[in-house]
Amino acid sequence: MARISARWQHRLLLWPLPAVLLLCYVLPFAGIAVWSVTLPEPGMANYARLATDGSIHAVLWRTLYLCATVGVLALLLAFLMAYCWLYSSPGWRRWVELCVFLPFWISVLVRTFGWLIALRSNGLVNGWLEALGVIDSPLALTRNSLGVVIAMVHFMVPFAFFPLVSSMRQIDDRVLLAARGLGASRWRVFVSIFLPQTLPGLLGAFIMVFVFCLGFFVIPAILGGGQTVMAAEYVFLQMFQTYNWGIGAAICMLMLALVSGLVWILLRFSRVERLVG
Template sequence: MRDYLKPTLLIAPLLLFLAVAYIVPFLGVVSWSFTLPQPGIGNYTSAVTDPLIISVFVRTFRICLFVTVFAVIMAYAIALIWVRGTPTQRLIAELCILIPFWISVLTRAFGWVALLSNRGLINTWLTQLGAISEPLTLVRNEFGVILGMVHFLIPFAVFPIASAMRSLDERVLLAARGMGSSRTRTFLQVFLPMTAPGILGAAIMVFVFSLGFFITPAILGGGRSVMAAELIYLRIFQSPNWGLGAAISVLMMVIVGLLLTLLMRYARPKSMLS
């Protein structure tokens, strides 16, 4: 057996599993989008012209954009501590990154409801302190959705940023400091640009993940901040309009595919994962 065939045979079961588990069902969804309730492209026409669907797409991208910005900023700060902090700081940062992976998304969402609802801990404390006279509306709106999604996605954004930070050549930073550059200037003009691939990779990863969020927006949005994934669920299981739901799903997959192509093209994932 030729040497180059051995790796192919090793990954063949994985490729077969992925094809059966993902590609075949997706092709079925594509088929629904063109055949239900009648053959044609009517579902795609509705998806790009219906004001309700367009408003959901706009809300989805707006929320995902805010989530991406806030999550990446916070993840950058955590990654900086994790990579360049003292041993104690690194341990605390590592715990903050890893512990959330042990808690389900459903538990986190209901935890935020307990904190942010009108009778939740935050409103109760603020009322008892006399800071507010009426409860603040912190859930069943976009604010609650964004907060819950940012909390969930920060750990995912940390890893590509931390990988980019670890791959830096320390000699470049020492050279900048040796030439009289201040810490702030070195960070802004040397360190930050050199970690840009990790930032871009984290941003695209968070944006792609947030596009498909369902549980967190459904619970914290309370049906008032419907995102694309929830709309697909409503169209398939409650309307029902399987063809339109399938068309929206295909459009979302196309968008995710374009974003992943952008990641592979510009973020240099091999260098981030090295």
């Protein structure tokens, strides 16, 4: 009886988590799934429109393109920062840590407006470039994809940094030293030994960044200025501007299917415990 009682005590301590997940995620998604096939009328008309509507295709392709671009750029920057953090002196490590942790202390809204001030026509970036004589007229850095990509990369670099650091820290330095002792150059050691062992971390970091970017709303809405509409903003416009709840719900289900596929790839080809340390 004591064992049964202890087992039930553990279950009672754990039940709030699945209850919260059920109430906050499962039930709302079930409602969205129902809306996608019942609004404005029952049937698969919303999914048929997803397959034929050119404007929706443009938004989806733009979303995928921007997410992939941000993923690659964030991965490159995070890889350099993680490599420097791992093999640099304690002083440089503190600078890298400051660059990584500082964005977490500032909200995404504040950072987005900061980039808007810096990138606008009379902003800091154009002002500095004109003062240095690099440009004669201001560059268009906002109300387009460029400003959106810059701000999204700035936001996502820390999320790629931590999985890469965790993956790099698990590489046995003795293997690298042995390769150097056998005559391999630093570049050969990096390309043939170090980089292949970080591939699971690279894949995991890219998928994590890509999935996060799929749901971006604030940055494209402010820096895109209505010219770079991504999927999340398009869903908002469909539901709260045109009141087309059915097509908005159908896009949500499509994005859920895409995220589920990416998570499956992450679990299939990367060891999650290596990504989180």
